[in-house]
Amino acid sequence: MKRGSNIGIDRLGVYVPDRALPLRDLAAARSVPPEKLLEGLGVHHMAVAPAYEDCVTLAANAGARALAMGGTAGRTDPGEIGLLIVATETAVDHAKPAAIFVHELLGLPPSCRTYEIKHACYGGTAALMVAAEWIASGVGRGRKALVIASDIAKYPPRSAGEPTQGAGAVAMVISGDPTVLALDLGLSGVHAANVHDFWRPLDRSQALVDGKYSLDCYLTALAGAFQEYRSRAIGTAFQLEAEAVTSDHLAAILYHTPFPRMAWKAHRVLAEEDWRSNPRRAAKLPADIEPEVRASYAEKVEPSLWAAQAVGNTYTASLYLCLAALLERQADRLAGRRIGMFSYGSGSCAEFYSGVVLSGAGALAGEIGLAAMLERRRSVSVAEYERHLGSGALGGEASPDLPPPDFRGAFFYRGTSDDRRAYSPV
Numbered sequence: 025m026k027r028g029s030n031i032g033i034d035r036l037g038v039y040v041p042d043r044a045l046p047l048r049d050l051a052a053a054r055s056v057p058p059e060k061l062l063e064g065l066g067v068h069h070m071a072v073a074p075a076y077e078d079c080v081t082l083a084a085n086a087g088a089r090a091l092a093m094g095g096t097a098g099r100t101d102p103g104e105i106g107l108l109i110v111a112t113e114t115a116v117d118h119a120k121p122a123a124i125f126v127h128e129l130l131g132l133p134p135s136c137r138t139y140e141i142k143h144a145c146y147g148g149t150a151a152l153m154v155a156a157e158w159i160a161s162g163v164g165r166g167r168k169a170l171v172i173a174s175d176i177a178k179y180p181p182r183s184a185g186e187p188t189q190g191a192g193a194v195a196m197v198i199s200g201d202p203t204v205l206a207l208d209l210g211l212s213g214v215h216a217a218n219v220h221d222f223w224r225p226l227d228r229s230q231a232l233v234d235g236k237y238s239l240d241c242y243l244t245a246l247a248g249a250f251q252e253y254r255s256r257a258i259g260t261a262f263q264l265e266a267e268a269v270t271s272d273h274l275a276a277i278l279y280h281t282p283f284p285r286m287a288w289k290a291h292r293v294l295a296e297e298d299w300r301s302n303p304r305r306a307a308k309l310p311a312d313i314e315p316e317v318r319a320s321y322a323e324k325v326e327p328s329l330w331a332a333q334a335v336g337n338t339y340t341a342s343l344y345l346c347l348a349a350l351l352e353r354q355a356d357r358l359a360g361r362r363i364g365m366f367s368y369g370s371g372s373c374a375e376f377y378s379g380v381v382l383s384g385a386g387a388l389a390g391e392i393g394l395a396a397m398l399e400r401r402r403s404v405s406v407a408e409y410e411r412h413l414g415s416g417a418l419g420g421e422a423s424p425d426l427p428p429p430d431f432r433g434a435f436f437y438r439g440t441s442d443d444r445r446a447y448s449p450v
């Protein structure tokens with residue numbers, strides 16, 4: 025398989041909080057049938073960030089794991105990082121970026137350009153593309169970029185969005201000689217439109233959402249971004265015939281996953297878009313293609329969803345949590361094959377892009393450690409979860425509880441004094 029570029033993801037570090045709420049318990053507390061959450065949304069636990077974690081500590085903990093990958097010989101020297109972008113929509117300050125705290129905690133050099141970026145859940149992809157283009161332009165002078173997507177998803181208690189919360193971060197080292205995924209730079213399809221599907225006014229700590237409308241906005245953006253991607257792929261990078269079905273050429277397709285059932289809805293729309301564009305198949309109705317879509321979903325989409333089912337929505341990190349989950353289990357099988365990625369951020373901006381999984385990904389996959397991290401989590405009760413509401417991202421607690429002795433993170437939030445937030449290594 026032809027490589028699209030020599031720029032891409034060199035390391036992929038993941039971090040999720042060590043507390044989780046079983047959604048069966050939330051369903052009981054809210055008098056909702058458990059099947060609605062477990063099957064209808066497709067999620068069985070949601071991560072809960074304790075008061076000593078916020079988007080900064082999640083990001084720094086993921087960043088530390090990414091930099092440490094590759095063992096003593098292969099670890100990334102912080103001095104090699106020339107650009108740090110933290111993507112988040114649960115920032116801790118309106119002016120001071122989460123990124124500058126992370127810069128200090130990870131020991132990055134003063135010459136490292138450092139900032140925070142926001143466009144709802146699309147922010148992680150915006151950061152990834154900026155970093156890849158920074159390397160492609162040559163202005164990085166051979167240095168690497170560190171992109172971290174970090175969020176705590178919060179909706180009001182008892183709202184329809186409540187079971188789609190979650191928390192986590194994914195850090196990616198981007199380089200001109202990547203080990204994990206080579207990006208097909210320039211092949212992306214983008215779709216942007218000003219919509220009020222999900223937003224969070226500056227004075228609120230929980231998101232507002234027009235739930236059903238947000239699903240429509242996501243799917244409209246997917247159709248638009250995928251059609252642009254498809255038209256670029258034909259006759260260019262893949263040199264496909266016009267009637268070829270583009271998704272047939274993707275070994276896996278990953279979607280932004282606010283809840284796993286959304287990935288099924290997305291995959292069905294993508295299949296229909298493929299179908300409609302294919303003159304040989306267009307005579308069939310979408311209902312006729314259902315068995316084929318189910319088979320392609322089981323093969324290409326489901327293997328990336330197991331972590332999202334256990335963590336919930338991680339906003340900017342969601343798509344990259346799916347990537348980490350896929351690679352942890354299937355990197356060797358996918359080596360040399362092209363995968364598709366769809367990123368959606370409410371508001372909205374979306375991007376469909378692809379990349380080729382590299383042969384080095386298999387050796388690093390064992391270090392992602394996502395399954396082990398989920399295994400070690402402690403379940404919280406609904407009462408404990410409700411006590412956590414209002415803490416974390418915007419809580420600004422003077423002195424949250426110290427992390428317990430079994431805390432596996434490298435950094436924690438110490439509290440706020442004189443309006444200044446403080447963080448510590450463990």
Ligand code: HMG
Nearest residue numbers: 057059060064144145184185235236238239242282369370
């Ligand atoms: P709701 O109204 O509570 O749920 O809200 P519902 O009635 O639509 O039911 C959900 C599913 O469960 C349905 O499946 C039901 O049929 C099924 P579907 O028909 O859609 O396939 N169901 C059952 N299944 C089995 N047994 C039962 C049962 N009862 C019902 N007994 C909604 C759902 C997603 C709207 C809500 O949770 C919400 O508002 N979530 C937040 C918004 C969201 O996640 N939007 C996704 C697209 S926008 C996006 O992804 C961006 C975002 O990540 C933010 C960003 O960009 O920063 C959100």
